[in-house]
Amino acid sequence: MTTKATVLLEHHLKALKLPTMLREYAPMAATCSKDREDYPGYLLRLTERELLDRERRAAERRLKDACFPVVKTIDSFDFKAQPSVNEPLVRELLRGEYIDRRENLLLVGNSGTGKTHLATALGFAACAQGKRVRFWTVTQLVTQLLERREERSLERLQRQLERYQVLILDELGYVPFTKAGAELLFDVISRAYERNSLIVTTNLPFESWAEVMGSERLTGALLDRLTHRVHILEANGESYRLKDAKRGLRRQADRSAPPSGATRET
Numbered sequence: 718m719t720t721k722a723t724v725l726l727e728h729h730l731k732a733l734k735l736p737t738m739l740r741e742y743a744p745m746a747a748t749c750s751k752d753r754e755d756y757p758g759y760l761l762r763l764t765e766r767e768l769l770d771r772e773r774r775a776a777e778r779r780l781k782d783a784c785f786p787v788v789k790t791i792d793s794f795d796f797k798a799q800p801s802v803n804e805p806l807v808r809e810l811l812r813g814e815y816i817d818r819r820e821n822l823l824l825v826g827n828s829g830t831g832k833t834h835l836a837t838a839l840g841f842a843a844c845a846q847g848k849r850v851r852f853w854t855v856t857q858l859v860t861q862l863l864e865r866r867e868e869r870s871l872e873r874l875q876r877q878l879e880r881y882q883v884l885i886l887d888e889l890g891y892v893p894f895t896k897a898g899a900e901l902l903f904d905v906i907s908r909a910y911e912r913n914s915l916i917v918t919t920n921l922p923f924e925s926w927a928e929v930m931g932s933e934r935l936t937g938a939l940l941d942r943l944t945h946r947v948h949i950l951e952a953n954g955e956s957y958r959l960k961d962a963k964r965g966l967r968r969q970a971d972r973s974a975p976p977s978g979a980t981r982e983t
């Protein structure tokens with residue numbers, strides 16, 4: 718190809734935002750001529766590459782956009798260590814159909830029982846399926862909402878939140894809210910109702926929600942929206958962190974104790 722044509726082609730590919738085709742058109746032409754591929758075959762191979770790359774870039778963007786504190790997947794979740802968790806339900810939820818039905822998930826249980834891990838793994842799976850996901854700790858979100866209200870940009874944040882198909886609200890109930898904070902959170906949950914899926918993790922039994930929200934009326938309305946079409950996952954076992962720490966201590970103790978045969982030999 719003449720230099721002028723090459724320059725123009727590269728310009729057009731850039732203008733059309735086809736970076737993979739820009740990178741690949743020359744080496745692919747060499748491969749295709751070796752394979753005796755015809756023109757449509759060449760174009761097909763190039764466009765396939767572009768599509769695949771585009772999907773990969775979008776998946777990376779979604780994952781970054783989700784703001785997971787640590788990326789955790791279901792592969793590293795040990796169901797045997799937490800038998801109270803309903804594994805068949807988790808496996809079903811990983812398929813993501815609840816998102817299309819705009820249903821919510823509530824993960825309830827003590828600290829350290831894997832709620833955040835499960836919520837992240839479910840969010841990760843949703844990302845992989847092309848869904849827009851955003852992880853927040855409830856405290857982060859409420860702080861952000863209050864700040865935005867101060868700056869008079871609350872509505873923009875609310876609209877941004879609506880664009881996510883899955884909102885993860887982690888750790889409801891760890892910190893009580895001010896009245897304004899509770900109302901703003903209620904607003905987010907109200908807007909998400911029947912529009913997006915919420916995944917909420919909490920260590921609180923329902924009876925204690927009013928205390929954290931600071932209002933019986935608000936709590937009633939909130940529970941009403943949240944629990945209409947909800948899947949509840951309970952994790953009631955011992956804290957995984959605690960168990961892990963105990964295992965570590967036992968191993969240490971085993972190492973410092975004399976080997977069991979040693980006493981007999983003396």
Ligand code: ADP
Nearest residue numbers: 793794795798799828829830831832833834957
């Ligand atoms: P929670 O949110 O319920 O307080 P986390 O999900 O933060 O608990 O779990 C605490 C730590 O223990 C995390 O590092 C998590 O990955 C790990 N963990 C908890 N449960 C399991 C499990 N069943 N299998 C593997 N890791 C687990």
Ligand code: MG
Nearest residue numbers: 832833887888
């Ligand atoms: Mg947690």
